[in-house]
Amino acid sequence: MAIWQTLAAQKRDSIIAAIPQEWIIPSIPKVEEVKDITGGYIQQFLSPKEIEITETDAVDIIKNASTGVWSAVEVAKAFCHRAALAHQLTNCLHEIFFEAAIRDAEALDALYSQQKPLGPLHGLPVSLKDQFHVKDVETTMGYVGWIGTHEGQKNHPKHRVYESEMVGELRSLGAILYVKTAVPHTLMSGETVNNIIGYTLNPKNRYLSSGGSSGGEGALIGARGSPVGFGTDIGGSIRIPAGFNGLFGLRPSAGRLPYEGMANSMDGQNTVLSVVGPLAPSAGGLKLVVKSLLSIKPWLDDPMVVKMPWREEEGNVEGKLTFGVLRTDGVVGLQPPVRRAVEMTLKALVEAGHEVIDWNPPSHKNVNDACLQTWRYDGGADVLAAFALSSEPMSTQVQQAYGRGQQPQFDATAIAANNVRVRNIKKEYMDYWNRTAAITRTGRPVDAIICPLAPFAAARPEGYKYYGYTTWVNLLDYTSVVVPVTNVDKSVDKVDDMYVPLDGLDKEVQASYDPELYDGAHVSVQLVGRRFQEERMLAIAEITAMSLKSSK
Template sequence: MDTKAPTDPSGTAPRDIEDWKKRAEKKRESQTKSIPPEWRISVPEDRYNVIQVPYECNLLEPLELEITDTLNVDTILEKLRTGTWSSVQVTRAFYKRATVAHQTWGETYNNVFGRTLNPYDLRLTSGGSSGGEGALIAMRGSPLGVGTDIGGSIRIPSSMCGLYGLRPSYCRFPYYGARNTMEGQESVMSVLGPMSNSLSGLKIFSKAIIDSRPWLRDPLCIRKVWDQEAHELVEHGGNGAKKCFAMLYDDGLVKPHPPVFRAMNMAKNALLAAGHEVIEWENRRHEDIFSNVEKQIFLADGDEDFKRECAKSGEPRIQTMDPDLYSHELHNPETNQGVHLIEPLSVWQLWQLHKEKRELRKEYLDHWQATVSKTTTGRPVDAVISPAVPYAATPHGKNLSPFYTSLWNGVDYTVGILPVTFVNPAVDKPVPPHEFYSDDDREVYHMYDPEVFKGAPIGLQVVGQRLEEEAVLAMMGEVEQALGAYKVQHSLI
C-alpha cells in the first residue's frame, strides 16, 4: 500500500508542514489574546491538583463562585427565571471560571494546543475523546456540555473527571452537522450526549433536545417524543420500587484495579441496603463484540479517512499518546509502520461484519431477557452496573482499555455514568497478580500504583437496553440516592 498521504478528494493539494505550523501558532495567539489581561493567572509548575485554583486566584467574586459552584442545572435555571441572578451575572461568572480552566491545562491532545490535563492531577489524563469538555466541567467552567461517543468518549472522561454523562442509543439525539472523523461510517455510529456536574443537567438537556422534535431537522433522528412513563420506570416496577441490578465486575478481558472493585462493592452494598436485588452479570462474547466486529469495522477503510484528513493541512498525524513524545516527533514511519499496513476491507467483507454484529446483538438481547429466570422481580434485570474503565484516570499515554465502554456501543445500549468515589491509597492496596487474560491485562495490572492514582475520581456505568434514555436517567437517580444514603451511613463523605 502506498504510504504517501493522498491528496484531498476535492483536488486541493496538501499544504506544506510550515503552513499548518503557522496557522496553529496563529490559533494559539488568538486564544491567548481572547483572555482579558485582568483575568490572567499564574499557577506554580509543581502544582498538580488545580481544582482549588478558582477559589485561590482572587479572580472570581463571591457571587461568581456561588453561581459556578451550583451543580444542579435546574437550580441555575430557576434563579435566572426568578431574577435572583441575571443572565449577565451567570454568563460572566462562567466566562471567568472557564478562563481559569483554560490557563491550567491544554484544550486537547493535538497539533495546535497540546494535551488535555486532568484538573484533579495534571499528571493524569482527563480521558477522551471528549476530555476537554470533561476537564472544563470538572473545573466548573461550564455547568453542562456535550461530548461524542463511538467507543466510550463521553463515559471515559466523565469517569476520570468525576462527572455525570449519558451515551444515548443511535439516532435518539440529533447528530446532523456535527464534525467528526469517520463520517460515513454508519455501522457503529458516533452519538452526541450530555456531560454535567449533576444528574439534573443530563435530564434537562435530554428532555429539551427531545422536546425540540429534532427529527424534523435531522433525517436520521428517530421520531420518539419524551416518554414520561418510561422516566417513571413503569416497565421497571415504578420509581422507588424494588429493582434488580446486575453487577459486571470483570469483563474477562482486563481486570479492574482495586479502587474500581471498591467502587463496585460500594454500589452493590448501597443497592442492597436500599432494598434492591443484586445479581452477577454473566459475560457474553465480549471479545467477539469488540475485537472481531467493532475494531474491524473501525479499520475497514484501511485508515484512509485519517490520512486524507491530515493531507488537507499537511500536518503529521498523532500516532501515539506516549507522554515522552511531542507531536512533531510522532510522525515517524520507521517506528509506526504498522499504521500503514492496514488493508481496507471489500464491501462484501464489511457486509459479513454487519451480519455478525446483527447476530451478536440478537444474542446479547436474548441473554439479557433470559435473566428473568434469575431475578425475583418477575422481570429481567433492570440495569447493569459496570466499570467505565478498569482504572481511575491514568498517567498520560496509558489509557489503553476501552473494552468496558465499547461493548455497549456494539450492541447500542443506552448507558449513563455517575461519579462514585476517589482513589484512596490507605484502602486501595495492590493485590497479588492473577492469571492474566492477555498482554493488555498484564500491562494494566502492572500500571497500578496507589500513590500515582491518589485522589483520582472513579465513576460507574448504569446500562439499560436500547433507546431507554428516560429509564436510564431515572435508574441513575435510584443508584445515586442509594449511594448517597450508604455514604452517610458509613461516614464515607
C-alpha cells in the same frame, strides 16, 4: 520551524488572546506544584458571586435565571471567567467566543424585562465539543490542516457561517454558547491530545488524563467552567471523560438526539454510529437538557432522529430493581480503585433493598472485535487524509491505531459480512438479557448493568491501552449513564500483589497503577440499559447516586 508548527502555534496563541487580560493567570503552576486545581485553587481567582454561580447545578441556574434572581449576563460572565481559568490550567478549549456569548445574554435579559423568557434553557451556558459548527467560530477538530477551512476544504461556502442543527436548537431554547472544547485529533482516543493545544489534563489530578474524545468537556465541566456540555461517543467518548472527571454522562442510543451537521471522523460508516449526549455534575442536569431538546421535535431537523418525545412515564421508576454486575470482561482486569468502586455501588444498592446478580453475558471479546472491524472499513483513509493536509505528525496515542499508514479497505462483501455478524451478536445478547427474568426476584429481566467504564480510574498519559469496557455498549447501541462513586485513596487502594494478570496487556495495565500518583482521582462506574431507555436510565442513575450517598 515547519509550517504546521507555525500554524498550530498561531492558533494556540489566538485562544489565549481571546481571554480578557484581567483573567490571565500570572504564573501557571507545574503539575508537581499543584496536582488538583479544582475547589480552592481555582476559586482564589474568582469573586464570591462567581463561585456561587459556577458551583450551582444547571437545574438551579435555570431557576435563578428564569426568576430574575440572576441575570443572564452575570451567569454568562461568571462561566466565561471560570472557563478561561480552566483552559489555562488544563488546555481544555479549542475556541473562545465570550463576546458573542455576552451579547446573547444581553438579548436574553432584554427579553426577560418584557416577561418573556426564551425557553426552558433561558440563560444556561452550554459548552460544545469541537465537532459542532457554530457561526463565526472555527471548527478544527484538533487537526492543524483544518485551520482556516471547513473540515479541511479551503474557500468552502460553509466556513464560519454554518451551524449544526443542535446549535440552532440550543439557541432557540435559551442556551448561551460560549466555548468549544478540546478533542484528540481523529477523535479516536481515550486521551485528549493534538498538535494545537497539546495535552488536556485532568483538573482533579493533573498527572492523569481528562479522557477522550470529549476530554475538553470533561476537564472544563470538572473544573466547573461549564454547568453542562455536549460531547459525542462512538467508543466511550462521553462516558470516559465523565468518569475520569467525576461527572454524570449520558450515552443515548443512536437516533435519540440530533447529530445533523456536525464534523466527524469516518463519516458514512453506519454500522456503529457516533451519538451526541450531555455531561454534567448531576443527573438532573442531563435530564434538563435532553428533555428540553426533545420538546422542540428534533426529528423535524434531523432525518436520523427517531420521533420519540420525552416519555415522563418511562422515568417513573419505582419499587425494587435488579442489577447485573460485571466485575471483569475476562480480557483485562480492574485496578484496585475501580474494583472498590464497583463493590461500593452494588453494596449501596443492596442496602437500599435492590437485588444484584452476577452478569455473565456472551463473550465481550467477540462484541468488541466486531466493533473494531467497523473502524477499519476505510483502512484509515479518512484520518490519514486529514493529517496529510498539513503534514503534522500523529500523537503517540493515535499511532497505535493509524501509525502503520493506509491499510486495505473493506469491500462491500466484507462490510455486509460484518454487519451480519453484528446483527447476530445483538440478538445473542438480547436473548441472554431476556433469560435473566428466570433468576431475578422481580421476575423481570435485569433492569441495568453495573459495569466499569475503564480498568483504571483515569489513564496516565499514553497509558490508555484497552477500551473494551466501553466499546461493547456502542456496538449493541445500549443506553448508558456514568455515575461518580468515590475517589482514589492511597491508604485503601493499595497495589494488589496477589493479582495474576491474564496476559501481557493485562499485566501492562495493572503495572500502570501507582497509589501515590492516583491518590484523589475520581472513580466512577457506568450503568447500562437497553436501547432507547434514556428516561429510565437517568432515573436509575439518580437512584444509584442517592443509594451511594446514603450507604453505610
